[in-house]
Amino acid sequence: MHPLKDAQLGAFTFFASSLPHDVCGSNGLPLTPNSIKILGRFQILKTITHPRLCQYVDISRGKHERLVVVAEHYESGLKDFQKRGNPVSPEKVLQIAYEALEGLEFMNKHGMVHRALAPHNVLMDCKGNVKLAKFGLYHMTDHGADVDFPIGYPSYLAPEVIAQGSFHPNDPSHREAPLSSGPKTDVWSLGLLLLELCVGRHLLQSIDISERLKFILTLGCMDDIITVLAEEHGCLERVKELPENVLALLRKCLTFNPSKRPTPAELLRDAVLEGVSRLYTPFLKPVGLFSSSLRCAQLELPDDISELCKDDGEDYLAERSIDEVYYLWCLAGGDLEKELTNKGIIQSKPPVCTLPNFLLEDGESFGQGRDRSFLLDDTTVTLSLCQLKNRLKDVAGEVYYPLLEDEQSSLTHSNSSNELSAAVTLPLIIRERDTEYQLLRIVLFDRLLQAYPFKKNQVWREARVDIPPLLRGLAWAALLGVEGDIQAKYDGIDKDTPIPTDRQIEVDIPRCHQYDELLSSPQGHVKFRRVLKAWVVSHPDLVYWQGLDSLCAPFLYLNFNNEALAYACMSAFIPKYLYNFFLKDNSHVIQEYLTVFSQMTAFHDPELSNHLNEIGFIPDLYAIPWFLTMFTHVFPLHKIFHLWDTLLLGNSSFPFCIGVAILQQLRDRLLANGFNECILLFSDLPEIDIERCVRESINLFCWTPKSATYRQHAQPPKAPTDNNGFSKCSYFSPDYQDLPKTDRSREPLKLSDLKGEVSPRISAEDLIDLCELSGPSHFKTPTKRTKSSKPKILALDIRSSDDFNRGHIPGSINIPYSTAFGPDGELVQCAASSTLQSFRGRVIVVISHVMKSAGTFTAHLVKANYPRVCILDGGINKMKPTGLLTVPSPQI
Template identity: 80%
Template sequence: MFPLKDTEMGASTFFASALPHDVCGSNGLPLTPNSIKILGRFQILKTMTHPRLCQYVDITRGKHERLVVAAEHCERSLEDLLRERKPVSSSRILCIAYEVLQGLQYMNKHGMVHRALSPCNILLDRKGHVKLAKFGLYHMTAQGVDVDFPIGYPSYLAPEVIAQGIVKPSDHTQCEKPLPSGPKSDLWSLGIILFELCMGRKLFQSLEIAERLKFIIMLGCVDDIVTVLAEEHGCLDIIKDLPENTMDLLKKCLTFQPSKRPTPEELLHDSLFSEVSLAYPPFHKPAGLFSSSPRCANLTLPEDISQLCKVDEDSDYLAERSIEEVYYLWCLAGGDLEKELVNKEIIRSKPPVCTLPNFLLEDGESFGQGRDRSSLLDDTTVTLSLCQLRNRLKDVGGEAFYPSLEDDQSTLPHSNSSNELSAAASLPLIIRERDTEYQLNRIVLFDRLLKAYPYKKNQIWKEARVDIPPLLRGITWAALLGVEGAIQAKYDAIDKDTPIPTDRQIEVDIPRCHQYDELLSSPEGHAKFRRVLKAWVVSHPDLVYWQGLDSLCAPFLYLNFNNEALAYACMSAFIPKYLYNFFLKDNSHVIQEYLTVFSQMIAFHDPELSNHLNDIGFIPDLYAIPWFLTMFTHVFPLHKIFHLWDTLLLGNSSFPFCIGVAILQQLRDRLLANGFNECILLFSDLPEIDIERCVRESINLFRWTPKSATYRQYAQPPRQAGDSNGTRSSMSCFSADYQEAPRSDLSRDSIKLDDLKAEVSPRISAEDLIDLCELTGPSHSKTPVKKTKPSKPKLLVVDIRNSEDFNRGHISGSINVPFASAFTAEGDLIQCPATATLQSFKGRVVVIVGNAVKNTAAFAAHLVKNKYPRVCILDGGINKIKPTGLLTVPSPQI
């Protein structure tokens, strides 16, 4: 988007047509309100960026189908030139015409026409250049079908538009639409406007609307329309004095037959503008972040390079930011579109008693209100004041808008109010996201980092650990997922039109997926859903569509609504990382292994809760499959998913286990107090979950989980060295993705699913044990052991072999609790010095080591029954440690 330096922001409002409440569509569901349809179509207008178009920013829904649109705005327009009642010079006429044609040509290339072209909608910025306003009204209202007012101004409508009349669908359940106007209709409107500028006043002012329309239709009977218009309005002398090129321009625009009238693009390249066009360099839309074109292809530097470093104390740094950023900050600073319109009396509220309908008595006398004119179109645009925002940011220094990207810099840019920023960084996330100054700093910093992606990928990860600004969440997620390359070309190459068997299921699922959201519930949202889901199914022939894939797609589509290719690319990168092979045709073995590991994680972190859930038979199969198959998108609304995934994307494939345990721990008291039936009812309508607390506790659980404890043989294979997506877990946590590490003799081995299910506690690998014990000794051939300074032990190793075997060699620092004499017949721990040591370590990681797997698993199960948390088993037993030379023998007693 362009910076907001030569323009302002404005707001306007209109009403969508109301639909009857007792009518349903062909699918049996209530009809989608016209305001939601308009809201969905509006979104593509935000991508229409051109110097000759006013940038659309946002649209909001109000009561009674009211819509409020925020867009770029200029105070002056061609209407002001006409008020001066002076003819405009021919040279200026050509410049205005050329700039309008530039805007129209860009719109036509994107399949749009203006249809509401008039002097009041051709604005002039501070430099006097043209900007077309309200060019999207015709598109967003489905050619005027979804509103009760005609699109366009009678005096400027083309003859073919007037001849067609207003077409409204007779049946609201049908998609009947009028024949859309073509690009040539705008050229007629431009011709009338240019004619008015040439003579210095408006046409048809003395005629009623019906007479104006009739007069325009009658122009088809004459050969020289320009001359007839001049004679009719008494300005023939002015017209005769016009230069030949200006007359030629008017005649080409005011050609009655559309077939003979040129298109804006044809007229733009006419010889009429051969000299004018030299002053206008061609417009190149900047390349996007994920594009095949170099982002610096059209970069130009000033002749005097020192101008780049010039500092002006009066510089308006805020005006250098994009209008999208300024509007976002304006809202954070207390801006409200409806309130602005109410203050200017564009929106007028009336007491309900004053809006009673009109009724007639028997004698014909009527009482009540006439037509409520407040529901009619008022095309006034109110300029949005930035004073409140500027006052809020008055203490922000210029350096905050240009933060240094050096790796040794602080996570927050420097500013005059850096202390306040540091204090804000420690506040809850929901407060930080509403802090104007804090968000400005984060947006500016992330914007610069993302423009340097993938070069600054590591620093993006580092900053994302602090938080992610909501405005840039979509593209930041893409960077965290390692999306790169020309994603649009790849997406376009996928066949999304040919019918496939999955189409029916997709059609059924979409109307039930996050339909509380206005954007995703719009017809445009449904169409985008359909294309992205179908693209994923078609491009992954080895996988199938499972219910839940639509929920998984929803966050990516919402954040990248105008970039389906990026939504598809993010989804395609997300699924292999967190849901590898979940969408196989037969995924039972993958799901069962996942749920078994989750069950072990519950026992590892909360043995009391695990014991209770196992006792009542409330296993993860009954409630957790939708959690993990959709990565919680089926469980939580989108605003909670955004905060949850901000952290999830920083972790690895084991992090969802920790989220699941954190959710159970929030419900812990209710689960422990209830039986099977009550737990089923509890999860059928999940209570409110504090997402910030869930994230915080998930990270803590993640840090306490040994990386190999979540090993799954059906997880994603190890990434190759140098893989751009193989970024290490950025949480600096206790746990990391075990599958990412190269395998060695000390790695954890795969076991059968039945054997895994038989064990209550997770296994950890020998290399994890060595790392966590901080043992020193001869390096293993494949796993070098780094010597570190002694510190507080992170875990306790419990050797359950008999004392003879223990004395022949054991892990340094371990205690010996022989399995045969550790527990009573009831399963209680027998008290002895060794078990006293074990109790003193309760709450830290306890690793059970022995010769037989059966004994170690049973010993661990007994500890879990005795409510010992963080109990795990050494995979492979003591035999895995023997080759390392790290076993010690006790010194003989003297």
């Protein structure tokens, strides 16, 4: 996206043609509305940026198939020359011709044709350079098939287009749609526009439409179309005065036979424009964020660097990209339909006035004629930026140019108003709708992403605050560590050769997040299919499981116009959070994952865990879709965005905490219901407060020892990263699997043994870390701790007193297993158990030399609703080599 600068935002509206309500497609589903089809095709137009084209910004869908398009706009254009009625100089004509051909050639390279060239669609910027407007109307409407009006203006349409006649897909008299127009049709239209500029008057405007068509078709018999047109309109003398190169250009453009007429690309390189072409340098598209080319290769600085530092009341907002300005305009209260209504473009009528025309037998008619508002209204309404500028008038200039060298959050060190700094404490949904705050975050993230991957640490740090929705797609890619020439890699994958998975993908896509207009469009389905197939083909050791489409949806939505980035993000996400989930036989992976989740539930909420186990409501019945799709199957996209903003900052064990947080939001209802009611509850999951879920997930994660979520089938450890690596600046602790293995690490367990334990195990390393044990001299007994210095963890030794006295962990308490529980399974009241009660709520690590006894003891504690209970993996034997065990002091 290029900067706004002197451009304006313009909006125009039209209606897509309606479809019958009682007709279904070949798959038995209702037909996709034409407005949805147009919305899907429109998206690619936002990526077509060129100095000679008005940038498309957005499209919104309203009631009754109404569509409103927002694009770059200028007030001046060729229509201003026509109003003056004077011929334009030959030099200016050649300039306009060359610049218009540049825009047309660029469109043709993207497979597009303008087809709607007219004086009011050839605009001029403040420097007098051509800007072609509405160049995407023919493409987005599927060559006019999805609207009830023709694309183009009869006065400027090429003869071959007029010969085809009009077409509408709902008209039974038309069996086949006409061929779509090619690039040469725009050359004819441009030729007529240039001829009008040369003679200073409209051509073919005052003739009746039927006569006009006849006249154009008769031109095919003429040798010199230019002379005939000039004689017809009494301007032959002006034509004769034109320079030879201008006449030659007009003759080439107004060649009646399309096969002999040149294309825009051929005309640009023709000798008639050779003198003009020397004045222009070829357009080089800026290098994207993920590419093998240098992004700074085209960087140009002024000769005098001090010119960059001048502040002459510059409009900082105009330096921001046009899509950013429009996004902020919407946040500041901008309403497209209101703007169009105020200008009289949208007019609401009482229902009685919309009744169809009624004809009596004598020919007398009653009622309303055809509502012309259902045709294209070519008026472009300029969107006023006054409200946005007033909203941002108090924002300091430093916000637009944040300094990044201190590697600290710009928010806390900004010179902007105190309100911006205070906005961080507001709920996320409010921050995302705050104009000033979003400006700050967008500018900051834009600067950081431009410096990616050099500033990836800072991207990570800022993402901990929040991620601006406008840049979420690129921010996620940075958090996932996507780098390199992703487009070349994506293009190298065979996405066309049929494979057995194609059938299942075709079945799944029409059911995946189809409430969303973008993903439900035909273009969305095509992109879905390509990205999913690319992943399947490029991972031959894995298979397609149902749910992969839901996993793909957030990445495709955020990178709709960049399939390569959607694929790259998905390919980086799955190994991190769903390693080996898509094996052909993934039962052992799933079962281990669900068992660890059950242990996490018992660890954080034993009462709820006990209840669910008693009624037989195990995670296999509800949690597989959660983790197989990372919650994308159960939550709508807007909730997934907020959930994944935090998920991507955490390691592979964070999803366990999200799952427990969801259960805790439903806690009261789950505890009050039996098995059948719980099944019904999860078949239609109630509304979940995502912001609360994220907040509680982080809290649960902070209370969970790293090794408690150890999984044998998790992603293998990666090579250690340097100071620029993500592991050094992670929002959470690094993955336990990423840490180097030592003698005090957790050992893998058989799945049967893992399922036999209610509570998780933690490693000796975690115990040492949590107890802050670097030696006996650093230990303080629990009885000597102040309230503020109470330990987060309690070591509970269940060996016999004799064994305990021979050597134990400093600060641990001893409750022998043989004396701890009574006949009914309740904890026997004693001095040690009272101490245990005082530590309720802290992490309790049960230590023994017999792991079976430790498992039974923790099961009793969980049954007694003790939270945060775990087992020391390997027991006391893992601690003996550390030299940290102590013995009681002899009593004198």
